[in-house]
Amino acid sequence: AGVARDDLFITSKVSAEHLRYDDLLRACDDTLRDLKTDYLDLYLVHWPNADIPMEETFRAMARLCxxxxxxxIGVSNFVTKRLxxxxxxSQEPIVVNQVEYHPYLNQMDLYEFxxxxxxxxxxxxxxxxGVLFEDRVLTAVANAHGVTVPQVIIRWLLQKDIVAIPRSRSExxxxxxxxxxxFELSDDEMDRIENIGVHQRVVQGARGEWER
Incomplete structure (x- = not known):
């Protein structure tokens, strides 16, 4: 509605069931048709699929490019080994890995990789x-800055050069x-959040192969 296509950045995903060469090409065409656009700015492999060779998947992605x-091209839910x-x-650069990431799941090995x-x-x-909202460390940092715990989490991610995509239910x-x-988190505050020491996933893997 009055917004130029060049002013939008559109991301979509292809599901794990459609990672074979022809299936992936069709899935992308279907998405383009549904969104009424000629191209996607970013196309993600939503989950890895051990039953389909990666070569086939990324050959199709390269053709779409x-x-x-x-x-x-991007991926989602790829652990370090799979990435x-x-x-x-991949014949084309993989520019994004979209994963569950928060202070209770601080995946440092993946982050450094x-x-x-x-x-x-x-x-x-x-x-x-919402599991993090009552955390004592995050609450203390939020109170020190006069902000909310969600704002502290987003700021922590931004200072780590991580893009946050929180769900929002209201304007x-x-x-x-x-x-x-x-506001900016100090080095000490960043370290305190880094070292909360809880390892807790809230999203379960589609195939139970998170650490494979």
Whole structure:
């Protein structure tokens, strides 16, 4: 509605069931048709699928790039080992890995691997579905800055160069989530959050292969 396509950044995902070469090409065409657009800015492999060779999947993704149907390739829910395999196989750069990431799931091995390979982490479920809201460390940091715990979490992620994609149920929540640029966490506060010491996933793997 009055917004130019170039002013939008559209991301979509292909499901694990559609990672064979022809299936993936069809899935992308279906998405383009449904969204009434000629291209996607970012197309993600939603989950890895051990039953389908990665070579087949990323060969199809490379073709979509060559044809101009997608601008960038990404993955989602790829642990370090699988991401390394994908990077070695893909003919096009893999620019994003979208994973569950929050202070209770501080995946440092994956984080460092992504930094070393120029892969941007996008954090879904950054609030761990509300589990984090009563955490004492996060509450203390929030009180020190006069902000909310969700704002502290988003700020922590931003200072780690991680993109946060929190769910918002209202315009008020959306505005609050965006008000994170007029305060900064100190090195000590960053370290305290880094070392909360809880390892808790809130999203279960589709195939139970998180650590394979």
């Amino acid at each position: 060559r044809e101009g149907k997608i601008r960038h 390394g395999e994908a990077l070695a196989i 992504c930094r070393q390979n120029d892969v941007l982490i996008t954090a879904y479920s950054p609030f761990a579905r 008020r929540h959306l505005r609050t989530n965006l008000e994170v640029f007029d």
